[in-house]
Amino acid sequence: MKWSVLTLVGADQQGIVAAVSNILFEAGCQLAEASMMRLGGNFAIMLRVRHGTDQDIAALLAPVTRSMNLHLHLDEDVAAAVHHIEPDVHITVYGADRAGIVAQVTGVLAEAGLNIIDLETAVGGESDRPIYIMSIEGNAKLGIDKLASALQSLGDDIEVNLTPIDTLRG
Amino acid sequence: MDILTYPDDRLKQISAEVENLDDEILHFIRELEATRQQGPGAVGIAAPQVGVEKRIAIVDVSNTRKPCDNHGHMIMINPEISEWDGMVMGREGCLSVPDFTGNVIRAEKIKLNYLDEQGKAHEIESSGFEARAIQHELDHLDGLLFLDRLVSRRTDLFKRKVYK
DSSP states (O other), rough: EEEEEEEEEEEEEEEEHHHHHHHHOOOOHHEEEEEEEEEETEEEEEEEEEOOTTHHHHHHHHHHHHHHHHHEEEEEOOOOOOOOOOOOEEEEEEEOOOOOHHHHHHHHHTEEEEEEEEEEEEEEEEEEEEEEEEEEEEEEEHHHHHHHHHHHSTHHHHHHHHHHHHHHHO | OOOSSSGGGGGSOBBBOOOOOHHHHHHHHHHHHHHHHHHHTEEEEEEGGTTOSSSSEEEEEETTTSSSOOOSEEEEEEEEEEEEEEEEEEEETTTEEEEEEEEEEEEEEEEEEEOOOOEEEEEEEEEEEHOOOOHHHHHHHOOOOGGGEOOTTTOOOOEEEOOO
């Protein structure tokens, strides 16, 4: 058995997750961490799957990727069996949509030592005046103060909020 | 003592009130505290986490990395929350659920009654991180884990500090 990272993308439609996961289950595969969501009008699946070394996942899923017109990509899992990294900071960003928000914000944060664990963005607002919203969880390798001061260098047209995450262990 | 980890059915039971604060119970409380201190950075522990279904919990947030309001080291016997106020989201993990943390909404302020190990009744108000720890531990007495209260990462109720 080995672990792979499976990516599937296609136009959103009802039943994708059930169809994909059912085929994998019937074939004796096992799923681990997954992230699946609607992105614009698409649906995207990223998941870790454990399967037989001789099992051809693309061939296995061919009936559903064909009928639902999904694009499939398979990578070898290079980091199997790692523990979770816990985020210690949560950052939200929003502002009038324009090109470069993600690049600018994540550039400043990377420089200040942030390891991003989870990032989600959305476009909302009125269609002729869209706003961009981003939510980031990460690990501040050089400390949260360093991130906070780095964020001050960003322009006035985006709002940035930084909250430390103090995980309770009970 | 060994910490039970989910999926262990004993973590999902409702614990019984303590009727007599006898030597056996006091001895157990000392053992429970020793077990908490072995856990990596655990601010609390509840009796069901070591398989004893009695309404006993310990909370101590006086040594957290980020200081917070607290009542010191609390041994709570037959604790009961009588008032809840406000809502706040925070990240929780649990000795009984290794290698996973998640977001949970808790009351920001609570009013609580309990007996200490001498049998003395206390009524306290607690808020913030300590209130969260108390709610987390008291849930164990009712067979609830933070997994029962998970909310999505997208549910955004973090209290904000604005830096810009």
